[in-house]
Structures are given as structure tokens and as C-alpha cells.
Amino acid sequence: MLRKLLVANRGEIAVRVIRAAQDLGIATVAVYSDADRDALHVQIADEAVHIGPPAAKKSYLNQAVLLKAAAETGCDAVHPGYGFLAENAEFADACAAAGLVFVGPSGDAIRTMGDKVAARSAAHAAGVPVVPGSMGRVADIEAARHILIDTGFPVMIKAAAGGGGRGIRIANDLAEFEAAFPQAAAEALAAFGDGGLYMEKVITKARHIEVQVLGDGTDAVHCFERECSLQRRRQKVWEEAPSRALSDRVRDELCASAVRLTRAVGYSGAGTIEYLYDDEADRFYFIEMNTRIQVEHPVTEMITGIDLVAEMLRIAGGEALRLKQSDITPRGHAIEVRLNAEDPSRDFAPFPGTVSSLRVPGGPGVRFESMLYAGYTVPPFYDSLLAKLVVHAETREAAITRLVRALGETRIEGLRTTKPLFLALAEDEAVRANAVHTRWLEGWLDTHSARLVPDLEP
Amino acid sequence: MAQIHSPLPGTFYRSSSPDKPPFKADGDAVAVGDVIGLIEVMKSFHEIRSEVAGANIRFECDNEEPVMAGAVLAQVD
Numbered sequence: 131m132l133r134k135l136l137v138a139n140r141g142e143i144a145v146r147v148i149r150a151a152q153d154l155g156i157a158t159v160a161v162y163s164d165a166d167r168d169a170l171h172v173q174i175a176d177e178a179v180h181i182g183p184p185a186a187k188k189s190y191l192n193q194a195v196l197l198k199a200a201a202e203t204g205c206d207a208v209h210p211g212y213g214f215l216a217e218n219a220e221f222a223d224a225c226a227a228a229g230l231v232f233v234g235p236s237g238d239a240i241r242t243m244g245d246k247v248a249a250r251s252a253a254h255a256a257g258v259p260v261v262p263g264s265m266g267r268v269a270d271i272e273a274a275r276h277i278l279i280d281t282g283f284p285v286m287i288k289a290a291a292g293g294g295g296r297g298i299r300i301a302n303d304l305a306e307f308e309a310a311f312p313q314a315a316a317e318a319l320a321a322f323g324d325g326g327l328y329m330e331k332v333i334t335k336a337r338h339i340e341v342q343v344l345g346d347g348t349d350a351v352h353c354f355e356r357e358c359s360l361q362r363r364r365q366k367v368w369e370e371a372p373s374r375a376l377s378d379r380v381r382d383e384l385c386a387s388a389v390r391l392t393r394a395v396g397y398s399g400a401g402t403i404e405y406l407y408d409d410e411a412d413r414f415y416f417i418e419m420n421t422r423i424q425v426e427h428p429v430t431e432m433i434t435g436i437d438l439v440a441e442m443l444r445i446a447g448g449e450a451l452r453l454k455q456s457d458i459t460p461r462g463h464a465i466e467v468r469l470n471a472e473d474p475s476r477d478f479a480p481f482p483g484t485v486s487s488l489r490v491p492g493g494p495g496v497r498f499e500s501m502l503y504a505g506y507t508v509p510p511f512y513d514s515l516l517a518k519l520v521v522h523a524e525t526r527e528a529a530i531t532r533l534v535r536a537l538g539e540t541r542i543e544g545l546r547t548t549k550p551l552f553l554a555l556a557e558d559e560a561v562r563a564n565a566v567h568t569r570w571l572e573g574w575l576d577t578h579s580a581r582l583v584p585d586l587e588p
Numbered sequence: 589m590a591q592i593h594s595p596l597p598g599t600f601y602r603s604s605s606p607d608k609p610p611f612k613a614d615g616d617a618v619a620v621g622d623v624i625g626l627i628e629v630m631k632s633f634h635e636i637r638s639e640v641a642g643a644n645i646r647f648e649c650d651n652e653e654p655v656m657a658g659a660v661l662a663q664v665d
Contacts, residue, residue, distance in 0.1 A: 165654070183654070184599070184654045185599060185652060185654070471630065472630075479632075480596075480630035480631075480632055482597055482598075509597075510597040510598040510599075510628075510630055511598070511628075511630075511654065512630065512631075513630060514630040514631070
């Protein structure tokens, strides 16, 4: 078992990790920038170390200062949370080199799954369906024409050296493809100094479905799936478990494929394997693996009763997986919504400020994961997540009713938040029928966002 | 003499990316509507446009400096 843990993060996830460690009797050390002196994670940790100015690259991303804090406080482990250094293979290696347990997979596992081509190859090798397309770089236009047999149209042509949406072209038919392919190669060479291209089938209406896994380096189990199709600018806003879109047969195949991949890469810790699910074809395709705990992990905890962060800490402490697959059964339905400091009526403009008063929702089946307290000033330097409201009930319908009840109880005064978005979504027929896909919310917002005006209490 | 204030709290940037020159160098003239910097608030970027015209801009905030809403970013003659 770990003895003393440095929590290399801030905000609600730092609070979540500190709580899990303390529940296991592990001492905790928080870290904080100048902007976070009064933060909840600093108050509840057993110790706290100042690590620098507000800018993340000088504090929460500063590996040297984090390792020094761990050494000086006598920690034997580091939990990276999510974001910041959570998927930084060099940091995982640096922790190991400093004799610290990195609570997560090895640097090599992060590198493999963080590299899109390597991850896709690993998935393919483990018999996990991948989005039809090239396995790595396309040699030339002759080879590209062969790949079209698998992908069909529309097809995406991507610069191998691109990223973040840059260097992508979509061809809707063969004529467009014949024109676009050489242009894309020339552009990629000019923009990135590398004319290499990938090809991938475009799935226009897909759901985002992901499987939670736990591995101990040898064995692996899944904790069923989450559906996170409600997204804005590729950011999830509403997540649930299980997915109502899957048949039992497809769910079994999906979860089994996630376990195969987790085992195949010798994965250790908690991870999430993300898929696109195409309703029309009733097929799922691997997209990527996230080698960390995710924001939306609580919906899985609510339906399985497993404390995923505690399991991460136990595995990092050297224990073998305590859970057999047959021990893990889903019960009921859980929904999480992300209450962000953003004004949904004004294109989600950020709204940092001071929480003048706070009323937290409660009662059966309600969980409020947050770092807020009355009088807390939300700094402008980090992300806008204020709280995750998580509800659990016997059915999806009952969970939505409970969500509306809990949102009504929630009052975060002094800030504008995304609460009106969730009240409106909970009333929407398409959401209630789960007739959604990953591009659905952006279209809905075009016609609905103007009336999502938050109450702003003085 | 006039001041240009930050309408938002956040992190002030003088250029659009680290490898680009600053929007304005000390001593430049400024017209109404000119972008003089960016403020990053919760990972989103907002252009700061001057509401005044003048000569000889002098920055009171460094690149990547944290600022409060209302902070003086620059002065112009």
C-alpha cells in the first residue's frame, strides 16, 4: 500500500483524489500555485506545497518543481489526476527514475496509446475494430484507391504530421478524392515538412461510447460503458452509464474488446477505451485510449459501486486486481452533467468570479463533486469546470427526473454557469429518447442557446 | 494620455502565439479597434481592442502576466 501521495493537480479532481487516498489511510500532499492558495484541495490535504505562479507551465506542468515537492515531503507516489501531466510519458518516467510510484500506467504504455498510429495498430492486433482506413501512411494514390474499398465515401484525408484538426480534407466522391489527395500531400509537405497522409472513413452520425477498464499489468476487467454523445466543440457536457443505444450482444462485444486491448498492452491502472458507435450499421470502432482517470468516471462508480480512484491507488501500491469480472454488475442508470463557469446564452463565454453563496444538492442518488465553497473565488487561469452533478436511479427516465430535481436544488450564486443548458436538455424530447449523436448538441444550440440565460444572483 | 484596460481577468499575451511578433511594440501608434493583445480566460482567448487612438503605446503588463479585470494593460499619448 502506498504511504504518502503527492496530488499533482488542482480543482475538483485534486479534491476527489485526496478523498480517495484519505479513505485508504494514505497521507496526502496538495500542490498549489499563487492563484490557488485558498483552494479546497489545499485545505483538505494533510500538507500543501506552493509550486509557483498561476501560469500552469510554471506550476502544475513544472515537472522539476513537482518532483522536488514530492521528495521534500517524503512522498512515495504521485497521482496526476486528469489534464496537466496525466498523459505525459516523460513525467511518468521521471517519477519512476526518482523512485516514486506514478499512479497510472508506465511511460511506455502512455507512449504507445498516445501515438495514434501505434494505438490503432495495437487495437487492430488485439482484434478490436478500428475505423476503416489506412493502417499508417498511405504509400501513394494507387494504394489510396485500394483503401477506398474499405472506407467508402465520405472519406477523410489527414496529414500524418498534422493535429488538432489541421491538415484534414474530406472527399465526398471519387472525383473529389482524385483532386484532393495530391493537393493534401502537397499542402502537408509545405505546412509540416512531411507529405505523409492517412485515410479514414467519415462516420457522419456516431455516438461516443467508451469502456472503463482496470488493469494490473497482467489481468484486466471492464466496468461497462459510458455514453458521452452530448458534446460541444468536442468537449463532453453530459455523460451517462450505461448506454441505452447498445443491445446486450453489442455491449458484450464492445466490453470484451476493451479487455482484450487492455491485456494486450499490459496496462496497469484505470483507463478508458473510446469508440465511435454507428447506429445504422450497428458497429463500433476504436478511436483512442485515455491512459488516466477521466472527468466522467463517477457515472461508472454509481452503477457499479466501485471506487475507481481507490482501485487505481491499490493497483499502484502493488496489489493485484481485487475484482473479478463476475464481481462487477451494473445497477440502474447514472447521469453526470458538467457545471462550468460559462454563460450558455453568450456562446459559453467564461465567467470566473466569486461564489457569493452556495446551495449544494443532496438526497438519495445525488453526488456533487466539486471544489466550491461559499466565498471561494474561481481563478481565471484554469479550466471552467466548477462541479459535476451526478445522479443515479433505477432507470434512465428516473435519473433524468432526479437530475432536474437536483439541478433545482443547486444554487451557485455570483457566477453564471451551464445549469440552464442541462435543465433545457433534460426537457428535450431527443435527449429523453436518447436520439442523439456527437454533432447533435451543436445543432440544437444554434436554435436554443439564446434562451439559456443563467440567473445571476447579486 | 489614455489607458487601455483589461475587461476580463486572466493571462495577458502580447502576441497571437509565442513565435509571432507582438501586436504592438512599445512606441507604436494605436488606432481605435487595433488589437493590442489577448486575454486568456479559462482556456479561451479574447482579443483586446483599443477603444482609444494615440501615439507612443507603453505596455504596463508583461507578456504572460496574470491580470485582474480593470487592470491597466497599456498607456498611450
